[in-house]
Amino acid sequence: MPDDRPIFVYEYPSLEVAAETVKAATSERRAFIVVGNCWVEYRGRASSTLKKGERIFIVKEDGSVLIHRSKGYEPVNWQPSGSIFYTSIKGNVLTVKAVRRAPRESIVINFDKVYLLTVLNLIDEGEFCLYASEEDMQKAILIQPEIVEEGLKLITYEKKVEPGFIDVYGVDKKGRMVVIEIKRKTAGKDAVLQLARYVDSVKGIVNRETRGIIVAPQLAKGAQKLLVTLGLDFKQLDPRKCAEIVRKTETRKLEDFYL
Amino acid sequence: MPDDRPIFVYEYPSLEVAAETVKAATSERRAFIVVGNCWVEYRGRASSTLKKGERIFIVKEDGSVLIHRSKGYEPVNWQPSGSIFYTSIKGNVLTVKAVRRAPRESIVINFDKVYLLTVLNLIDEGEFCLYASEEDMQKAILIQPEIVEEGLKLITYEKKVEPGFIDVYGVDKKGRMVVIEIKRKTAGKDAVLQLARYVDSVKGIVNRETRGIIVAPQLAKGAQKLLVTLGLDFKQLDPRKCAEIVRKTETRKLEDFYL
DNA sequence: GAGTGGATTTCGCAT
DNA sequence: ATGCGAAGTCCACTC
Incomplete structure (x- = not known):
């Protein structure tokens, strides 16, 4: 297989030529x-069979491995990356087996x-x-906390509390603790419940009044009720605007932004 | 473009030939x-740029649309299905724009x-x-409730309760209500918390002793503690064994299996 | 059209 | 290796 061309094409090759070429390509x-x-x-985490048809096979x-x-x-x-290939030809059938370990699974394509x-280089x-x-949204909030709320001071981000990690953590202008949960798209019930758990967890630790704010481009309808019930807040924020803020600011590490 | 061949190949075509062929193919x-x-x-829900390089473009x-x-x-x-294509050539650049509505987003590839x-047919x-x-696991439990627990009688499945849907719902041999949450892979904290909510919800409705069982091939470590704390049960079950049970049984509708 | 949950999700990161 | 959450997730299904 020459190295000087980006592609090498076989149109309607015999199965023998195809087999040899696939063997060379995989090795x-x-x-x-x-x-x-x-x-x-396919056999592995699940199993599947796909009957005869014309398709695109990419390694x-x-x-x-992709079969489209x-x-x-x-x-x-x-098959995600890391498969090992076994190519063989029997009668009028070319078989390529792609095997992966951890988890053990295999695809056999005939x-x-x-x-x-076509072999590609x-x-x-x-x-x-x-x-x-979502990372851009977090960065934007760290750069300009006022986009969430006037007077907001940030303390830290990615703070570990029991149920998991708080996206952003700060103090509002009245000195109350603020826990912020960021979603880059419509925040649903699960986001609200997650935030509620974080707020409870923080309350238990700091023993101070604590608010929770969902920051997202939108709030799902069912989530809205729940939000009110649980006494949490919502701040609408467009991820694209956040991206702009981040791009405008010279690149610094996240660590540079919290107190 | 003739219809009688499954593929039509242009090797190293001029950009003009490529443009004409792409226009014909998309139309x-x-x-x-x-x-x-x-x-x-790319511009849409997010944005991205990808600088020059050799790649595979599939429509x-x-x-x-796929760019690999x-x-x-x-x-x-x-781009998921449903894109509309605009192909043009300017100077020495062939441009294909793929536009999608709802959500509005576009890819421009030059x-x-x-x-x-290669045009495919x-x-x-x-x-x-x-x-x-997961559906196979649910079916297997409906066919043979005893794989979860001896004496288990099923009442229904996919039952709507407030936080969402209960996978399977039944009564154990001691007459207690049983709520089953199925996971086809390791069940984590979220699964346990979800089940806990369902159990609470059912308790509130039936006013009877209610148990919750996680059915999954494995239980995550953090989830184990939580499970015990919340007084829920776990039953290990291999999704592949479930698939076998389902395949062995003649195909019937799910509805045939509950009381 | 929005909301909800599964997926052979994959991927990355932290423990 | 396991656990956990994000993703331009996609997709199917329900309301």
Whole structure:
């Protein structure tokens, strides 16, 4: 397999050629794509069978496996990275077995026709950046606590209390403790209940008046009632605006922002 | 684009040929794969940028989009089904924009080199069956309640109580109400807390002694303490064994199994 | 259209 | 390795 081209293509190869090429590709840890008629068995955490049909089979350099049908965002079968491959040919069937340990599971894919086989040698050093994650919201609040509430002073973040971790923890302008639970999308009942538990936990420790604030772009309807019942607050905040605040501020560590 | 072949391949096509082919493919709602050097911008619920690199770009018949790097099980960028495509070429750049409404979001992928373009016409009617899901565990319990506990009689399943739905609901041999929470993998604190809420809710309604049982292959360590504290029970059950029980029984509707 | 919960979720991080 | 929570989670189902 020459190294100088980013891809190497076999159109309608024989199963023998396909088998040899797949063997070489897996042993050299190259990514490849097979399009052909196949059937699949999966055994591991669960089991599945997929009967004959034409699909896209992708193996990547790190040994992750994807089997895609012609529709749907999700693969019908897959294996996360780290699989080991066994390729064989028997009669008119090319079989690739992908085995993973921890958890032990395997995919067996059988082809009786291969329409396309391409071995890839992709160079990809391009940086990937994601904005407006929950982490961005947390950073924005640490940079500008006033976006949550005027007079809010932060004490710490990611504080461990019994049920888990408090996203942000501070004191309001009247000196009450404030526990903040951040959600990057509509906050539901579970978020409210989680916050309630945190507030209770903090109350038990600090023995001071303690408020809880949900910070999220929206509050689910059922969650609203619960919020009122439990005496918690809600502050609407757009994750994209938070991302802007974060990008505008020079990059500093989170640690630089709390007292 | 002829219809008689499952795939049509362009190796190292010009950007012009690639653009025309992509336009035709999207307008005919065909799946296609592009391998080439590209950069990507995503805007919607969040935002992301991906700098130049060689990647696999897949569009499926239902308008789902996947952009895969040479490593990793997950796509670096994607769009679920239903996207609308706008393809254009400007200078030496081929641009495909995939737009989705509800939520409004878009991916823009730009290619300056295309190594492979293949248009697919895959026939795939093969049935897919998955075993050992949580549903299988529920079915197995309905078929053979004794795998949970000797003398257990079931009343109903998927019962609505205030916090949500009870997986399975019955009476034990001593006449106590039993609420069962099923997890197909290790049950954590959240499962225990959820069950506790259900038990409380049922107690409030039936005004009778009520037990809660977690049915799962394993119980998380932190969850164990909580379980004891809250006075709940745990029954170990392997989802694969449940799947066997279900497969052995002739297929009947779930409704046939409860009193 | 919103809310709820499962998934072979995966992934990352901390213990 | 296990536990725990986020994710542009997606998806199916119900209200």
